[in-house]
Structure formats: C-alpha cells, structure tokens
Amino acid sequence: MPYRAPADDIRFILTHVAGFDQVTATERFAEATPDVTAAILTEAGKLCDEVLAPLQRVGDLHPSKLENGVVRTPPGYAEAYRAVAEGGWIGVAATPDHGGMGLPQTLAMAVSEMMSGACLSLQLNPLLTLGQIDALEHHASDDLKALYLPKLISGEWSGTMNLTEAQAGTDVGALRTTAKPNGDGTYAITGQKIYISWGDADFMENVVHLVLARLPDAPPGTKGISLFLVPRHLPGEDGTVGAANGVKVVSLEHKMGLHGSPTAVMQYEDAKGWLVDAPNKGMAAMFTMMNNARLAVGLQGVGVAEAACQQAMAYALDRRQGRTPVGDGAGPIADHADVRRMLATMRAEVFAARSIALGCAVAIDMSTATGKTEWAAQAGFLTPIAKAYGTDTGIEVATTGIQVHGGMGFIEETGAAQYLRDVRVTAIYEGTNGIQAMDLVGRKLMDGGEAAWRLLEEVEKTAETARPTLPDLAEPVWAAAESLREATEWMVAQPMNDRFAGAVPFLRGWARVLGAQAHLSAAMAEGGTGRRAALARVFITRLLPETEALLAEARAGAEGLYALSAEDLSA
Structure with a gap:
C-alpha cells in the first residue's frame, strides 16, 4: 500500500x-x-x-x-x-x-x-x-x-554526532578518544567511535562529524569532555572541499533493520578538528544536539507507527476470512471485533503520541520566542516522555500491524515486518527509553515537581472545560490526573533508586494522561460526535484505565527488585 x-x-x-x-x-x-x-x-x-x-x-x-x-x-x-x-x-x-x-x-x-x-x-x-x-x-x-x-543548511554537506565507544557505551565519561593541540588553534583527534549513523555517504560533498574527545590533563568523567568539529575533507576559507582528513570508515554494522542507513565504525587518526564551545564543555554542547534529536526520534517512532497503521488498515479492509458481525457477514477482517480493536488501538496510540511530541515542540518554540523559563521547563519535562512514548508506540503499533496481517505479516514480502525491524532501535539510540524515564524522575523533578504541576493543571483545566458536554470522557481524565499527581508527589519524596525502579511505568502513566488530554481536546474540537470523538472514547475507556496499574508499579520502590540476587535471576 x-x-x-x-x-x-x-x-x-x-x-x-x-x-x-x-x-x-x-x-x-x-x-x-x-x-x-x-x-x-x-x-x-x-x-x-x-x-x-x-x-x-x-x-x-x-x-x-x-x-x-x-x-x-x-x-x-x-x-x-x-x-x-x-x-x-x-x-x-x-x-x-x-x-x-x-x-x-x-x-x-x-x-x-x-x-x-x-x-x-x-x-x-x-x-x-x-x-x-x-x-x-x-x-x-x-x-x-x-x-x-x-x-x-543547503544539504551540500551532512552532519553526524560521534559519542559512543565500544568500551564506554552509555557511560560517555569513559571515552578514550583524545584531542591534542596542534599549536595553531586546531586539534589532532585520535580514537574510534561506533554506531555512527550515516558516518559516510557516496552522494555527499563532505561529511562533518561532531566528536566528543578528551584534552590532555582534562578532568576525569563527563566533566573532562570537549566537543570537536571534524570534517571528512578539510575545507578552504571559501568552503571549497580540499584534502582528505584523518578520518575513515572502518566497517559498517550488520543490523536488524534500517539497512539503507549506513551505521559506521569511525577511526580518527590525528584528524584535524576545531573546538566547539569552551574546553571541557562538550557535554553541554552535545546535549543541545541530543535534545533536538530525542524529540525527533520520538517522532520517528510516530512516523513508522503511522506507516504501519496505514498498511495494516489497507490489508484489513481487503482481506476476507470468516463470517463477520457486520452487514451480510461477508465483509473484510476489519469487521471482526478483535481486529477492529487492534486497528482502533493503533490509531488512538498514534494520535496521542503525535500530539504529545508536537506539544513538546510547541513548548520549545515558545521558550525560544519568549525566553520564559516555564516554557523551557515544560519542553524539558515533555522531551523524555515524547521520545520514549513515541518510540514505544512505533514498536507496539508495528508489532500489532504484523498481527493484523496474520501469517502474511511474518512474510518479508508484505513489508509489515520491516517496520518493526526498522523502528526497534529507536527505543535504544539517543538514550535508551529507560534512561529517558530516569531523566524524567531524576533531573526533571529536581524543581520539586513544579513543571509537572503546571502540566497537570492544564490537563484538569481541559477536563473541566469538557465536563458540561462530554462528562463520560472528562471525568476519567480528571481522575487519572489526580492519581498521577499523587504518584508524582510520591516520586519527589523518594530516594533516587526507588524513583529509578518505577521510572518506566511512571513515564508511561504520564503518556497515558497526556494522551487522554489530547484526545479529549480533539473530541471537543469536533463537537463531541464524529470520528475523533469515537477515537477519544477508545483511548479514554480502553487505554487510560491502565494508568492506575502503571502508577501502582511506579510506587513499588526498589527493594523487591533487589530481593532477587543476580544469581537468582540467572538460575
């Protein structure tokens, strides 16, 4: 399709x-x-x-x-x-x-x-x-x-980010790539980076790498990391591409999906680079790029979910099997209750994830346009939710799309399986979704929950506005927001490891409540009847109730997890 x-x-x-x-x-x-x-x-x-x-x-x-x-x-x-x-x-x-x-x-x-x-x-x-x-x-x-x-900006050159090293992984502070001053304001970069998406291409005049490396005598850990701009070919002052730099692709990874995108192992050997920002301030500069990328990756998940949803719907409207409960009983499998449930859930999740991500983008723009710290805090709070929920939605919708296809979904020629293979890595790169959740309960609650309270006030305001015309939808949204408020208060009061133990379900609880608010807003905009209102009922009556179970898990603490030793888990 x-x-x-x-x-x-x-x-x-x-x-x-x-x-x-x-x-x-x-x-x-x-x-x-x-x-x-x-x-x-x-x-x-x-x-x-x-x-x-x-x-x-x-x-x-x-x-x-x-x-x-x-x-x-x-x-x-x-x-x-x-x-x-x-x-x-x-x-x-x-x-x-x-x-x-x-x-x-x-x-x-x-x-x-x-x-x-x-x-x-x-x-x-x-x-x-x-x-x-x-x-x-x-x-x-x-x-x-x-x-x-x-x-x-013109696309004549492309850009990459080089963080990961084989021995360091997520622990970026353990990187070994070095940067030595050349004496002319440039630096000699030496080291190896892995998992570099689009580390090179045959249709690009130049590829520009942003590389994390350590200066001589830099402090240990992330406090001693600097950021360097390292082009594949050294440009002249007028931008004309010149001699090759000391950087090359050693190999390409053999991946589960995203086969069209080259993921490279990059080798730097005294490659000439330029310092970006101040020495030892590389993580702050790189996080500017990563925060942008995290929201974009969340929307990658949404984009793949949309495509998988479209293909599943097309198949379900064409495939006929068994007697259906609609009309003369000879309709497509989309008329079977369980298939209809899958299709409606897919569409409802896509709408919610897209709404949360675009709401996060709006907060970023408002922060840029107004300079108000409240908008920056809202964007910061929503970013891990948008990234994790968007990519989880991509994976779940792609999985469900295979299920809608039945046996044909397991056959590569249909293309249904490719969506799952391609999107699966989005929950891993740019910070795993577990790290996103830990960021939410850690750094994003360092304000004592102020950003969270402002968002919950907006959710409850939406529910209040909807109460006169859509009480059956407004009431459960209000109640879920109150439950989330209590769970957030609990999180703020806990030691960090107890927060981390419940971080993933806590983030998912936020996604459920914010998704319900988005659907409720859509239903009101439509006047309470029609396609969007019906979809809102699917989300609010079938998916929002998961919030209570998610928040119960979020408040379970870490003790029960450590009652099992590593040996117990491997037995």
Missing part, C-alpha cells in the same frame, strides 16, 4: 490540540501563518509520498555497503536526498542568517515525522544534520558558523 503523509492530521493537532497558535502569535514566528503552515505540510507531504516512500523497500533489499573505503548507498537515495536538500527541507527551522527558513521547530519536527514514515533509513541523514545545525548555532564560534552552517 502506498504511504500517505498525515498532513491533515498534523494540521488538526497543531490547530486544536498542541496550541500552535501561541507560537504564531509571537513576534519571532509571526510569519508561520496558517497559510504558510498548510503550504509547508502539503509540499512536504508530496515529497514524502512521491519521492521518499518508494524507497522504503529499496533500502531494505539493497543495503548500504562499504566498498574500497567508500560507502555505497541504495539506488535512488542520492536523487531523493537531492530533492530533500534542494527543497530547503533541511533548513526549515535554521536561522535565515545562514540560509535557513527561520520557521518554528514545530514545523521542522512535523516534516521530520512525515519523512520518517515514508523512509526512515534515508530520513536519518537530514535528521542528524538538523541536530548538528542546532548545536553549532548555539555553541560554535562565528567563524565556524560562517563556514559550516550554509553548507549544512
């Missing part, structure tokens, strides 16, 4: 759920009018439908390969990438000073989600460049910005 970008659903969420009108009301983003927003979403949707989506299976069947030191990408990828770059889609939110459109991050994220649904393997390339642009805009010197940002 051909993929269709969900531009209309995104536009509805921006208008009626996520509060995008607050963004366009600011002086900073006043040009993002409804007409501009509609045009951006429509044109990006066409690109996804007509150019990117046809490459979804191509990349899986013809993976990227390393041949004689050159990464060879799947057929059609070069042409599709040029269409993305020439359309200006890499610079949607980038500063106009260096060639970007200067539009809200919310629109860039919406475009990114549609591209993810069309062809996740290829979308990873501009996604990483977007993150690098953001990091350089915030942390690089004016000279580096002037040289690199125009090339990255």
Whole structure:
C-alpha cells in the first residue's frame, strides 16, 4: 500500500490540540501563518509520498555497503536526498542568517515525522544534520558558523554526532578518544567511535562529524569532555572541499533493520578538528544536539507507527476470512471485533503520541520566542516522555500491524515486518527509553515537581472545560490526573533508586494522561460526535484505565527488585 503523509492530521493537532497558535502569535514566528503552515505540510507531504516512500523497500533489499573505503548507498537515495536538500527541507527551522527558513521547530519536527514514515533509513541523514545545525548555532564560534552552517543548511554537506565507544557505551565519561593541540588553534583527534549513523555517504560533498574527545590533563568523567568539529575533507576559507582528513570508515554494522542507513565504525587518526564551545564543555554542547534529536526520534517512532497503521488498515479492509458481525457477514477482517480493536488501538496510540511530541515542540518554540523559563521547563519535562512514548508506540503499533496481517505479516514480502525491524532501535539510540524515564524522575523533578504541576493543571483545566458536554470522557481524565499527581508527589519524596525502579511505568502513566488530554481536546474540537470523538472514547475507556496499574508499579520502590540476587535471576 502506498504511504500517505498525515498532513491533515498534523494540521488538526497543531490547530486544536498542541496550541500552535501561541507560537504564531509571537513576534519571532509571526510569519508561520496558517497559510504558510498548510503550504509547508502539503509540499512536504508530496515529497514524502512521491519521492521518499518508494524507497522504503529499496533500502531494505539493497543495503548500504562499504566498498574500497567508500560507502555505497541504495539506488535512488542520492536523487531523493537531492530533492530533500534542494527543497530547503533541511533548513526549515535554521536561522535565515545562514540560509535557513527561520520557521518554528514545530514545523521542522512535523516534516521530520512525515519523512520518517515514508523512509526512515534515508530520513536519518537530514535528521542528524538538523541536530548538528542546532548545536553549532548555539555553541560554535562565528567563524565556524560562517563556514559550516550554509553548507549544512543547503544539504551540500551532512552532519553526524560521534559519542559512543565500544568500551564506554552509555557511560560517555569513559571515552578514550583524545584531542591534542596542534599549536595553531586546531586539534589532532585520535580514537574510534561506533554506531555512527550515516558516518559516510557516496552522494555527499563532505561529511562533518561532531566528536566528543578528551584534552590532555582534562578532568576525569563527563566533566573532562570537549566537543570537536571534524570534517571528512578539510575545507578552504571559501568552503571549497580540499584534502582528505584523518578520518575513515572502518566497517559498517550488520543490523536488524534500517539497512539503507549506513551505521559506521569511525577511526580518527590525528584528524584535524576545531573546538566547539569552551574546553571541557562538550557535554553541554552535545546535549543541545541530543535534545533536538530525542524529540525527533520520538517522532520517528510516530512516523513508522503511522506507516504501519496505514498498511495494516489497507490489508484489513481487503482481506476476507470468516463470517463477520457486520452487514451480510461477508465483509473484510476489519469487521471482526478483535481486529477492529487492534486497528482502533493503533490509531488512538498514534494520535496521542503525535500530539504529545508536537506539544513538546510547541513548548520549545515558545521558550525560544519568549525566553520564559516555564516554557523551557515544560519542553524539558515533555522531551523524555515524547521520545520514549513515541518510540514505544512505533514498536507496539508495528508489532500489532504484523498481527493484523496474520501469517502474511511474518512474510518479508508484505513489508509489515520491516517496520518493526526498522523502528526497534529507536527505543535504544539517543538514550535508551529507560534512561529517558530516569531523566524524567531524576533531573526533571529536581524543581520539586513544579513543571509537572503546571502540566497537570492544564490537563484538569481541559477536563473541566469538557465536563458540561462530554462528562463520560472528562471525568476519567480528571481522575487519572489526580492519581498521577499523587504518584508524582510520591516520586519527589523518594530516594533516587526507588524513583529509578518505577521510572518506566511512571513515564508511561504520564503518556497515558497526556494522551487522554489530547484526545479529549480533539473530541471537543469536533463537537463531541464524529470520528475523533469515537477515537477519544477508545483511548479514554480502553487505554487510560491502565494508568492506575502503571502508577501502582511506579510506587513499588526498589527493594523487591533487589530481593532477587543476580544469581537468582540467572538460575
């Protein structure tokens, strides 16, 4: 089934759920009018439908390969990438000073989600460049910005991030890559990095790596990490690509999915690099890129979930098996109650996850436009929820999509299994979902829960507004918000390891409540009847009740987990 970008659903969420009108009301983003927003979403949707989506299976069947030191990408990828770059889609939110459109991050994220649904393997390339642009805009010197940002925004060059090393993994502070001063303001970078998405490509004039490394005599751990910009080829002052730098691809990983996207092991041997920001401040600069990427990865999950949902629905409307309880009983399997349950749940989860992620993007834009700390805190609180819930939704919806197909879902030719293989890693990279949950109960509750209380007040305000017309939906949303408030109060009062033990179900509880608020807002916007109201009832009556069980687990503490020794668990 051909993929269709969900531009209309995104536009509805921006208008009626996520509060995008607050963004366009600011002086900073006043040009993002409804007409501009509609045009951006429509044109990006066409690109996804007509150019990117046809490459979804191509990349899986013809993976990227390393041949004689050159990464060879799947057929059609070069042409599709040029269409993305020439359309200006890499610079949607980038500063106009260096060639970007200067539009809200919310629109860039919406475009990114549609591209993810069309062809996740290829979308990873501009996604990483977007993150690098953001990091350089915030942390690089004016000279580096002037040289690199125009090339990255135009898509002539692409960007990567290099964090992980084999011996360090998530413990970034254990990295061994070194940076030695060359005496001319540059540094010699030496070390090896693994899991580098799009570490190289055969259709790119240059690839620019952001590399974490340690200066001589730097403090141990993360406090001694600096960030360096290391290009594949050394550019002249005018941006002309020159000699090869001391960086190469050693090998490409053989992965479960995302076969079209080359994941490289990168070797740096006295590669010339430039310091980004101050010495030993690399983690702060890299987190600018990572926070951008975490929201985008959450929307990758949503994009794949959308595509898997579309394919499952098409199959369920075409496949006929057994007597159904609708009409003359000869309808498609979509008429069977359990299949209808799966399809409705998939669609309800996608709507909720998309709404939460776009709401997070709106908070980022409001923070940028107003400088108010409350918006920054809200964006920070929502980011781990958007990342974890969005990617979990991608995995769950792709799994359910296989189930809808029955035996055919297990057959590769249908393409249903590819969605699961491709999306599975999104719960792992850019910080595993467990780390996202630990961030939520740790750093994001360091304010004593202030950001959480403000969000819960908004949920309860939505429920109050809906009470007169939709009491059957408003009441359970209100009650779930109160339960979540009590659980959050419990979390704030606990030692950190007890918080960590319940972090994942706690985050999921937040996703359930915020998703219910989004559905309730949609139902009200529709007038309480119709498709969106019916979908809201699916989420609020069938999925929201999970909140109580999730919060009970969240409050269970760590003691019971450690009553079992490691030997007990391996017995």
